[in-house]
Amino acid sequence: MPALPRSTATTTDATEETVRSRLDKLRDARVVVTGGGGLVGSRLTRLLHGAGAAVTVLDRMDAYPESGHETFGVARGGARLVVGDVRDADTVGRLLREADFVVHAAAYADVAACTRRPDIAFRANVEGTQVVLEQVARHPVRRLVMVSSASVYGDGVPSAGGPQVFHEDQPLHPVSVYANSKLWAEHQTRLMLGASSGSEYAVVRYFSVYGEPQIPKPGSHSWMVPWLSLQAHLGRPMRLNGGGDQVRDLIHVDDVAEATALALIEEGMAEQTVNVGTGRPTSVREVADLIAPYFPGARQIVTPRPDGDPLGGYASTERSRELLRWQAGIEVREGVERYVRWLLATPEAMPRWLADAAGDE
Numbered sequence: 001m002p003a004l005p006r007s008t009a010t011t012t013d014a015t016e017e018t019v020r021s022r023l024d025k026l027r028d029a030r031v032v033v034t035g036g037g038g039l040v041g042s043r044l045t046r047l048l049h050g051a052g053a054a055v056t057v058l059d060r061m062d063a064y065p066e067s068g069h070e071t072f073g074v075a076r077g078g079a080r081l082v083v084g085d086v087r088d089a090d091t092v093g094r095l096l097r098e099a100d101f102v103v104h105a106a107a108y109a110d111v112a113a114c115t116r117r118p119d120i121a122f123r124a125n126v127e128g129t130q131v132v133l134e135q136v137a138r139h140p141v142r143r144l145v146m147v148s149s150a151s152v153y154g155d156g157v158p159s160a161g162g163p164q165v166f167h168e169d170q171p172l173h174p175v176s177v178y179a180n181s182k183l184w185a186e187h188q189t190r191l192m193l194g195a196s197s198g199s200e201y202a203v204v205r206y207f208s209v210y211g212e213p214q215i216p217k218p219g220s221h222s223w224m225v226p227w228l229s230l231q232a233h234l235g236r237p238m239r240l241n242g243g244g245d246q247v248r249d250l251i252h253v254d255d256v257a258e259a260t261a262l263a264l265i266e267e268g269m270a271e272q273t274v275n276v277g278t279g280r281p282t283s284v285r286e287v288a289d290l291i292a293p294y295f296p297g298a299r300q301i302v303t304p305r306p307d308g309d310p311l312g313g314y315a316s317t318e319r320s321r322e323l324l325r326w327q328a329g330i331e332v333r334e335g336v337e338r339y340v341r342w343l344l345a346t347p348e349a350m351p352r353w354l355a356d357a358a359g360d361e
């Protein structure tokens, strides 16, 4: 299937310098991407490799059942793959001794899973981050990009004016174990790195990432584009938790990869935190409505809203436009179409655990 054209050019400054040409600064740079075997990390890895960087991925490669990691194709993305845990200080130290940049994206990256297993969340997201920061302090790099999440803002409070917009400097109120672990990682990064440490840092707060070849994890309630698409594809009702009025700022994984790569090199990003979102809210119901036409007979049902599932909000994008000189280029309608077309063209992507599950899974 041919790639769809991007709807807008991702340039925001007067020079019309393209993202690709800006990423030329990473040519021959040595970049370690923790969690580079996952959805975002594998996309980022491919982008960095395409820009001429020498990329090393450190990943446990066990976040998905069946061939989830294989679908992301990190082994085909031109990176050196080291299968290991970020809590292994020797391995992290060995990789950082030879690194110019680090993106720390490894995490137990699912809200529901972290609620069920706070012990694993703590080990991966807190202890793992601590080991990475200690090793960066010991083997300084030019910059570490800490991957955080919009979940640190907490529950959106819709007003008469509509859903809440999240600004980087507003008070943070995490409402899940996952969000709390991300907020801790942000603070610890600020406390351990920075000018006097010899390593710069930048923090990126992703909003709701989606895009082919994303496949949800069992027991997850995140990632509504694949969930709703897979349910419709299986002829099951699309479940709108809590009625589907929650909103998310849906940001395509290609856009996320670009923003993260730019966070490594943009001068203004040193010691800064930016949102990575589109600046537009989309409700769960709207997404279901975008998916439905591709699956004749698709139905929607209302199911209870799970604990830790925020009402949501959307990103203020002022700071990302100013500091990253970037804005998202893929609109939700286009991104959802890309996802559904990929799903329809890729029958092997349907996870066995989901196809075999009872219809109301």
Ligand SMILES: NC(=O)c1ccc[n+]([C@@H]2O[C@H](COP(=O)([O-])OP(=O)(O)OC[C@H]3O[C@@H](n4cnc5c(N)ncnc54)[C@H](O)[C@@H]3O)[C@@H](O)[C@H]2O)c1
Residues within 6 Å of the ligand: 034, 035, 036, 037, 038, 039, 040, 041, 058, 059, 060, 061, 062, 063, 084, 085, 086, 087, 104, 105, 106, 107, 108, 109, 110, 123, 124, 128, 147, 148, 149, 150, 205, 206, 207, 208, 209, 210
């Ligand atoms: N997907 C989203 O909507 C979203 C939103 C906000 C933030 N994030 C953050 O983005 C990052 C990437 O998330 P993703 O969506 O690609 O999830 P993912 O689960 O696909 O990728 C995370 C990767 O980290 C690896 N990992 C987990 N624990 C590890 C450990 N202890 N040692 C080494 N590797 C380990 C996993 O194997 C996996 O490949 C995470 O930090 C996540 O918290 C994601």
